[in-house]
Every structure is written in C-alpha cells, then in structure tokens.
Amino acid sequence: MSIIDVPEIIALIRETGTDNPHIALHPAATGLPENLDETISAFANMPEGGILILGVRADDATCEAVGVWDIRAAQEGLNFTAQKKISPTVQLGDIELAEVEGKVVVSCLIPPQPSDLRPFRTTRNGAVHIRGGEGNYELSENEVQALQHQQGIPTHEREPVRGAELERDLVAELVDRYLAAELENSPRIRSLGREQQLIRTNVLDGETGNPTLAALYAFGVHPQQFLPTLTVKTHALPEENPRQGTPLINPREFNGPVPDLLDQTLAWVATQKPPELPAEAVREAISNALVHRDLSTPSRSLFIQVTWTPGGLSVSSPGGLWGLTVSQLGNAAARTRNPILYRMCATITSEAGHPVIGSPSLGVTQMRRSLAEAGLPGPRFLDGVTRFQTLLPTMPRLSAADLDWLRGLPGSETLSAAQRHALVAMREGETISDRSYRREFRVDASTARRELQELLNQGLVLIDALPRDTLAGEPRATVYRLAVDGNPAPGVEKALDAPMMTAAAEKFPVDTPEEEAPAPAAEPSPAAQGGSRRLSQDEKDNLVLEVLRDARDPMSRVEISELTALSLGQLNPTLAELRDRELIEFTEPARSRRQRYRLVRR
Structure with a gap:
C-alpha cells in the first residue's frame, strides 16, 4: 500500500490552485531538477518534513503528470543528492512509484530530521533553505543564527540587560506580586535578603545586578528603551487576499511590558469588531505570541505582528515552535521556550484584569474548544521555522433558526464546524464534493473523507454522481446532498452570505507578498x-x-x-x-x- 497518494495530491493542487509548503513538485521529464538539493535540504530543515514528487509539472497555468525521464535514475538521484549534496546527510523515507494519467512519477517522503542536526546546507554553496508559500526560501545569515539558537535549552531570557536598573526600570507592584508567589512556593529562600531573593528568582542577574531580559520584558516600565523590537505591531487589511501595496488600515505599534502589550493588543482587536471570534481564543493566541516568542539575539530585531482581515485574525511571532511540532500542539505535554518568563507572567494580570497566562494545561485545547462552541473552524498553526503563526478564522454566524434545525439532527452534538456549515449549505439546495469540502475548509483529504463519511453513516447526506467533474474537467465526481427535509421555514433569511463557505487558509495574509488578486x-x-x-x-x-x-x-x-x-x-x-x-x-x-x-x- 502506498504511503503517498500522488493522484490525490495532484487533484487537490488543481482544485485549490495554491502552493502547499509541505509538497514540492518537479517535472523531471529530461533529468533531475537543478535545485533538487535545495528542496530536499529545505524539507529537512522543516519540523515536519515534506513530500517531494518528480514527474509532475505545476505552474500558474497547469498541474499535470509528465513522467520522469528514467525511473531508476530518478530513484538513485534522490538518494545520491540526500547523501552527497547536503550536509549533514538527510535520511530519506520511502521512495514510491505511481502511475498518473499514463505517466510514471516518483515520490519521496522526507521525514522529520533530528533538530540537533539543523541547519542542513547544500554543499555546492553552503546555503540554508526552508519551505514557504512560494517554494524554497533561502535564509539570511541572521535567520540561520536564529535557527541554530533553537537547538538545546534556550537561556537568553536570563541574560542581564546592560544599563537597566531595578528601582528605576521595573514596576515594583509587578515584581512584588511575582516574588510573593515564588516565596510561597520556595520556603528555603524566605530567610534570604531581598536582593538574594531577586537573584534566586531570576529578576536580577547575580554578576551584574542588572534586571534580566525576562524581568524587563515582564515587569519593565518601558522595556523598549533597551530592546526596541519587543513590541506588537498591528494593522488591518480591507480584503482577504490583498494586492501587493494595498494600504494598511489602522496601523499601530504598542509598547510596554507584557501585560500592557496584551491589554493594548486586545483593545485594538476589539476595535475591528470581530463578533464571531471568542475573546478567550483571541487572548490565548496573543498571550502565546508574547510569552513564547524567541528572545535569542538574532530574533531581537523582529517584532510580533497581528493582522486583521475580513477572514479572521493572524498572530505571527519570531521563532518557530520549540520542543514540539504543530501536530503535537494540544496533544503532547506542554513545552515552553522561555520558562522563566512564563513563571513570571503566570503570577500577574493586566490592568484590564486579563490573566497573562490562562490555564497552563488547557491553552491550545481551550482555544479549540471555544472556537468550536462558537461554530467556527479550529485554529490553524503554521511553523515557518523562523516565525510561528496562529490563524483564527471567522465565518458568518449561523442563524438561530439554522442552529435549531441542526440541533434536531441525529448526532448534532458531535458535528464539527465544517459539517454544520456544509449541512446548512446543502439545506439551501447545494451539493458538496470531497474536493470542495477540502478546499472550502482547508482540511486534509483524510479529514474530509472522515467527516463526510460520518454524515453519510448518520443518514444526514446521500451520495450522487455527476456525469463530469465540474471542478477540474475530469470524467466523474461524487457529490453529497442532504438526505433529510432541508426546506427552510417560511420567512427565514439565509444564514450565510454567498458564497456559503470560504477557504480559511485563503483568508489570511502571509509573511511573503502574494500575487495580486x-x-x-x-x-x-x-x-x-x-x-x-x-x-x-x-x-x-x-x-x-x-x-x-x-x-x-x-x-x-x-x-x-x-x-x-x-x-x-x-x-x-x-x-x-x-x-x-x-x-x-x-x-x-x-x-x-x-x-x-x-x-x-x-
């Protein structure tokens, strides 16, 4: 059984018309691509690896199988490149063959590599690449240093901030609140003098007497006096996929310690009037960015970016995930890049009464739950190695009448947000295909099949077959339609503005410029x-x-x-x-x- 479903991948890319940073397609009809070493090393530098397919041409106009020039030579070329043209050597996963539209293509899984081996460099020029929305992206030397600093246990938060002083530059109330919590949990340091207590709790550096980076960031009067980029920048955009050069709406830059940054950013988000997004999910996303951002020297030139579009909220912070991968978020034991900063922030609330750290064990889980309770898709997390993004999508609210109708369906309490909106769409006379479900909600193929199969098993939908695939011009397509009485009650307005569903991933700006819409x-x-x-x-x-x-x-x-x-x-x-x-x-x-x-x- 094949691990890589090449026909499914090609169909998805044709349908969505977008590049996938986890998949790379190369024609290889006449030989190995010149940048094969860049692609393999880029996947090796990504936390979750990726899939490389030879024998498929994809550009702005087409995505089609063209086959490889020589099957055996292609397989050997993959292994040779991974072993001889990249340093250190990349361990490849399965290399498979598949026939697509009468052409043989070669696919290769690049599994996650040990993080302590990064960065992987091409031997011909020593460059370091990662994968992005536009393909391979070469890191600057500063970004390479940031990547290297993610190895091992970070200690940057303990560094002294030269020129800063305890009495002048830290807010006494915040320091006292933190120290009281530490003394309550650490009886052995209660008998020490105050200066030693502050040193033992990482407020002050023992050698210089200066406040630590963590203390200045959490408790400082104005941390940006010493570290100007420990800020949050915000702006809104007028459309979901703006053209390059589109003017920013309401751009702001916020300063102050972590609790002040949290208050100011939450207040700014509120001015964008996002009624669909639960406040709990917004606070968690912003708090995570503030507390878990990379504080290493190479990343101190970067700031946190919060962007609002009609499609939702994007929160981007310096540094990729540390100690876990995107797929482990909410499913594995919590890890924190800045444990001292985290402890400090866990003891304080902002002036507006917001806890900087919510329930330590429920962060991402609670974010997902609050979005689900609001009838919204779950958050999307993008680990770009040097930056990490949290995307909170919005969707038109379902009307009270539609919610009542949904509650009357069998198994309604277990329906996902995508399933709810799909059923309402079908109630209005629409049909949904497997591919359109994936495209509209940006779920993977297995999730789409599982959720549609659940609706089928519960007797909520029926299967029809169209004479042609109206989406890609292929011979046949399976579509789903409502199996229960879907006639709207008289006078009930449509719950959703058309189009009924929009792809959450297409709603967010990314860090690199997009093609003009x-x-x-x-x-x-x-x-x-x-x-x-x-x-x-x-x-x-x-x-x-x-x-x-x-x-x-x-x-x-x-x-x-x-x-x-x-x-x-x-x-x-x-x-x-x-x-x-x-x-x-x-x-x-x-x-x-x-x-x-x-x-x-x-």
Missing part, C-alpha cells in the same frame, strides 16, 4: 441580492450570463460566485451546463489552475 469586473447583479427562496436552474443560468455579459474581462469562479451570490455548490453545475450549451467557454486549458470564463462570441 484580480479586481472584480462588474457590480453585483441586482437579481443576485434576492431573498432566501431557492432559485430555479434558469434563474441561476441568467445570473451567470448577466454577470459575464457586463464584465470587462473573463472571470474566475470565485469572482462569479461573489457577484451572483451563488455558492460554489450552486455555481459549479451551472457553469458546466452553460458550457454544454456552448453559451460560455474556458479561456485556459481544462486543467488550468487559473481558469477563467467568458461568453461565447457568436
């Missing part, structure tokens, strides 16, 4: 803003034709969906039908990731 070509059709009644197929056809008729340029599915208010589940069959009737046509090859639609010229 095309501007809408026309205003929304007045007919698209009607009530919640079901539209006939003729009405859907007319909406699409009207929008394309008014458009200046060919349009993507997403643009058509936004302007017609048809969800993708309603739109995809409509586009297929209009193509069958030769009323609209593709502007790109059928398998293109950049597909556009236009009216057929008569």
